[in-house]
Amino acid sequence: MASEVYNPSVEIASLPYPLTGALKGGQRIILSYSPSDLATASPSLASAFRVRDIGSWSGSVDDASYGLAAAQTTAQTVTINDATTNAVTVGMTLSHTTSGTAAANIGAGLLFKAENDAGTAKKAGAVEGALSTVTASSEVGEVNIRPAVADTLVTGLKVTGVASAVNGITALASATGVAVRMFPYGETNASLRLAGKGTGSVALTNPANDALRVEANATGLGFFAATPVAQQAAQTALTITVAGDMPGPTAAEITARLNLIENRLNAVSTALRNLGLIAT
Structure with missing residues (x-):
């Protein structure tokens, strides 16, 4: 699975995000991605470069280091410009597939880190998407928001999609056993109101x-x-x-x-x- 990316111009041209680097005029590189994967990751690539599917590539340059941007040290921005005016456009997709048979709780996540007072980046929290039910055509997904304590992710808030029912929210106790607390936003004497839906309770x-x-x-x-x-x-x-x-x-x-x-x-x-x- 590989693609040849060719710069047809006589001028040097920078590769579009999330790829890094540049190609001189007439230069080619081989990336370890299919054309469809490249088009999904970098839609503007084909507007400045020629992309050719070369199938399976066993050459020494078929290396992951020639792929999507990794270990970035500068802030990244992804901008999507399309004709959609009243719906969300997915700007990034994280997928998790397995060489085995998928089972409950398989998923993908996004980890956040921040620097502590010793100058070391530590886990601050994570957002995870998983399937609690992996049965084909009957999948049930959940989203977990997990804060971190001492560089260890702990349970936080879980939003679960229940098949044939309304979605549910479960507030989970912390790793230290402290009871879940909900704080109102605004004045100190604001109250908390919970309401059932329809005939529910x-x-x-x-x-x-x-x-x-x-x-x-x-x-x-x-x-x-x-x-x-x-x-x-x-x-x-x-x-x-x-x-x-x-x-x-x-x-x-x-x-x-x-x-x-x-x-x-x-x-x-x-x-x-x-x-x-x-x-x-």
């Missing part, structure tokens, strides 16, 4: 994610796996008075008022059971 679960603790949906609220219900009916204030002459009250009066208390407690208990706050 917002739920809090146990750490194993196999038991509901609190669930809210369009109907109302539920606790401990109880089906969410609307706000329960109001219970008016209960005032107990006893009429009759002293030393009264009579047994009938006491019974009547105990019945009032019992009925009110039963109503409150029913409301709490409906919400799931007490067991049925």
Whole structure:
């Protein structure tokens, strides 16, 4: 797999990004890339140079050092100019293929580094794209944002595409076990609002994610796996008075008022059971 790149001009010409170097007039080089790969990586190459597919090349110049730009020490800019006005144009593609059989979590990533106070570049974070399901035509992708601690990438935020469902976001605990915290943007007393979609709900679960603790949906609220219900009916204030002459009250009066208390407690208990706050 190789291509011959030829400068038909009599003048020296610089190779376009992401290739590096220049060709004198009439000079040729052989690159370890197919013409289609070169066209994808450097669309403007063919406008100034002639590119010829020479198939498999076993010559000594078929070397990776004659390929795409690597180990750059200057800032790079990629600009795409096309006719698209209302959609994203992909400016760079990172792919990962394997000589074996692809399995769950195969992916590609972009690593970011920054210099520490000792003058050494260390890992700052990474963005990774992977397939959690690799079944052909049923692939499920995920994007991971991973910060670094002491030059080691740790789990951060994962956005997963769920087949036949809306996408999900999972905030993962840090390597040190510190609980996930979400901070509002703006004034210090701003609140956090979570909303379900359609007939879905917002739920809090146990750490194993196999038991509901609190669930809210369009109907109302539920606790401990109880089906969410609307706000329960109001219970008016209960005032107990006893009429009759002293030393009264009579047994009938006491019974009547105990019945009032019992009925009110039963109503409150029913409301709490409906919400799931007490067991049925």
